[in-house]
Amino acid sequence: MNIPLLQKWFRKTPPASFDVALPSGLDVQVAFVTPAHAPRFTAGYAQLSEQSRRMRFFGQVSSLSSKQLEFLTRPDGRNHIAYAALNLASPAEPGIGVARAIRLDADSKIAEVALTILDAYQHRGTGLLLHAAVHLHAAAVGIEQFLYDVSPDNTRFIEHLLALGAVKVSQDHDIVRLRLPVCAGPDDVASTTAAAQRFRAMLKVVIDAEAAKVSAA
Numbered sequence: 001m002n003i004p005l006l007q008k009w010f011r012k013t014p015p016a017s018f019d020v021a022l023p024s025g026l027d028v029q030v031a032f033v034t035p036a037h038a039p040r041f042t043a044g045y046a047q048l049s050e051q052s053r054r055m056r057f058f059g060q061v062s063s064l065s066s067k068q069l070e071f072l073t074r075p076d077g078r079n080h081i082a083y084a085a086l087n088l089a090s091p092a093e094p095g096i097g098v099a100r101a102i103r104l105d106a107d108s109k110i111a112e113v114a115l116t117i118l119d120a121y122q123h124r125g126t127g128l129l130l131h132a133a134v135h136l137h138a139a140a141v142g143i144e145q146f147l148y149d150v151s152p153d154n155t156r157f158i159e160h161l162l163a164l165g166a167v168k169v170s171q172d173h174d175i176v177r178l179r180l181p182v183c184a185g186p187d188d189v190a191s192t193t194a195a196a197q198r199f200r201a202m203l204k205v206v207i208d209a210e211a212a213k214v215s216a217a
């Protein structure tokens, strides 16, 4: 059996959702974002701390406008990819977080990435999981490079991206921009740091979880 070819095929038809048991003990459902997520986005945004909002949206927006909400919940899977995570033990909660990648323009092989995990769930592995899901989907639709705009005081996340192999492409007072090649699988992670090792393992977890879901369908 040609495993890489099989994995490529799975990536072309990713399941709408799949479940992952994270090493932190969280049981998570990962789903491609649809308009049905809108009420969860509104409720989740209200729970986000000022600091996390600033790190993600760079402004003091107190709530999402209906136009923003419509945009954020209608990814097309090609120019705009978005995955959300839900705590399977508390499905009535708004959720855990979201990761998305948006192409710079329709033909670009470069996309901008943004990640948001609700404060109560940070540092439990969901950011890494959603990040892996977005990489795999992006690779399958021909995106080759990711850009990350990060607040200069978000040193922990900048260090994390650098450890994955990202390079700084620019820095001004408000934004550090980093670039990382998109990974189509664990072998594409060139860095050998401990964080890269965890990311490699997470890419495999996502590939396996999606493959199990597709073959069970």
Ligand SMILES: CC(C)(COP(=O)(O)OP(=O)(O)OC[C@H]1O[C@@H](n2cnc3c(N)ncnc32)[C@H](O)[C@@H]1OP(=O)(O)O)[C@@H](O)C(=O)NCCC(=O)NCCS
Pocket (backbone or CB within 6 Å): 051, 052, 053, 055, 056, 097, 113, 114, 115, 116, 117, 118, 121, 122, 123, 124, 125, 126, 127, 128, 129, 148, 149, 150, 151, 154, 156, 157, 159, 160, 163, 195, 198
């Ligand atoms: C940054 C963020 C997405 C990380 O998600 P997470 O689920 O908390 O992270 P994970 O547990 O999967 O760990 C992934 C990495 O993020 C880092 N991280 C965890 N919590 C973090 C936090 N509060 N702030 C910054 N980085 C954090 C971890 O150190 C880890 O890196 P390491 O493995 O090299 O140590 C999340 O903290 C968040 O949404 N912060 C607010 C918005 C933001 O900063 N977005 C990033 C810019 S787009």
